[in-house]
Amino acid sequence: MFARIYGAATLGLNGHVIAVETDISNGLPSFDLVGLAATSVKEAKERVRAAVKNSGYEFPMRRLTVNLAPADLKKDTAGLDLSLAVTILVSSGQIPEEACENCLFLGELALDGRIRPVNGILPMVLEGAAQGMKTVFVSRDNAAEALLCPDLTVYGVGTLCDVAGHLTGEKVLEAARAALPDPDLPDYDVDFSEVQGQAEAKRVLEIAAAGGHNVLMIGPPGSGKTMLAKRIPTILPPMNEAEALEVTKIYSVAGLLGKGRLLQQRPFRSPHHTISMAGLVGGGSIPKPGEVTLSHHGVLFLDELPEFPRSVLEVLRQPLEDGVVHIARVQAALSYPSRFVLVAAMNPCPCGRYGFDEGCICSESEIRRYTHKISGPLLDRIDLHVRVERPAYQELITRRKAESSAAIRSRVLSARHRQQERLAPYGCTCNAHMGHREIRATCQLTEAAQQLLREAFDVLRLSARSYDRIIKVSQTIADLAKEPVIAKEHVAEAISYRNKMQQP
8 A cells, every 4th residue: 555644854954845655565574765865764664663563553564665755855864753654554554644634744763652853843844834734743842843833733742652643533632832932132141231441342342243244352361352252142133033033943953952942042152263174164974054054143253263273264264255155065065054243352472462461472483373373365354353452450340330232232223224224125134244236336435535445445455355344344333323424534443443463
């Protein structure tokens, strides 16, 4: 007897509905699984066989052939276990086929028939809903995540017996219900009011948040660079629904979603400097998302920037420029989004004192070797450079509270609103995303600002990329000042934040 049931798998960040076709015919008992299945799927044969038996159902002792369609798509997930078990029970006549119409079955089976959660539920159910599915059966631990798709009836089930009992009508299950929505603005356990002094660094981070610009902080150890970086998400605008859904899909595929709720906080990723290229941009035989993708719509913080291998840092060029990373492997070629704010921190030299204290013990060659670990093209892609001085003693002991993240965020939101109105026809959301065409069409400079920029271009020997990035930062400064055009003082401030890497 032939039966067709639907499961799903993920490839990259996209879900794919998989038709699980089963045919039972006369012949010697066998279980053949075809359809470009990876090892994790091929091993499902024994899990499914044991789960069906231990759940009290009969496993057919005849020639059993299972096909996973489309056959040209690599299937690498244990989430097809449940659909395999259900299609065998349907084809053997133990479950009526009409009860499974427009149903999606997602879950890994234990040997005793329990259903375990799997990664990537959200993109799979979204694709299932797009293809006309009406109902989805998932593990109880995946139910909250599946409910993020409002177009499907979700059943959170514990065992294979629960699924079969519901489909045969013996024990009808109650559909899962969504929990109360999270508040619009996420709560953070850090705030800029805790940072005393550092007025210039705070100003630079406000500009970065307002325009989506990349930042490099240079300062001695203990000056507060990491403390400042961890508070950047608190002044970024809250994610809209589309951004939150996109970030949630990424974390679902990566297995980092946790409770299965829609993510409201912007991501903040801080990988260690021993990370590999594959860990940073993604990789594997079937590429998985890396840190640049996990930072999408959020912040990627690289502390002790020169300690990262130069080969690892160089792979950041494309994600910083294009907002997407392309990974090609033998089995798959995928593209992952990587639109993030890069925040990097470094010491000026190996001992951390050069240019800040008189006690630097590093030689000129050591300083040059240390700073040359960061290439010019990478520095050129970082819009804002700021020197972070050690705070003064009086700033540390003062009882006057510094400006809060809420106050800074209100100015950032106002500047972002001006940008969105101006850039809406071009599909951009902030100044950092503008290309040369958008800059020429939307950025208006006064004659004095143009003259200053012309002089800086010749004196500083700026590249075309640096020229565009200075205008982008100048436009953000003008937006924060609520000015309709870019004035001379805006360009002057933007130029002052260019490369501050001192050389001996």
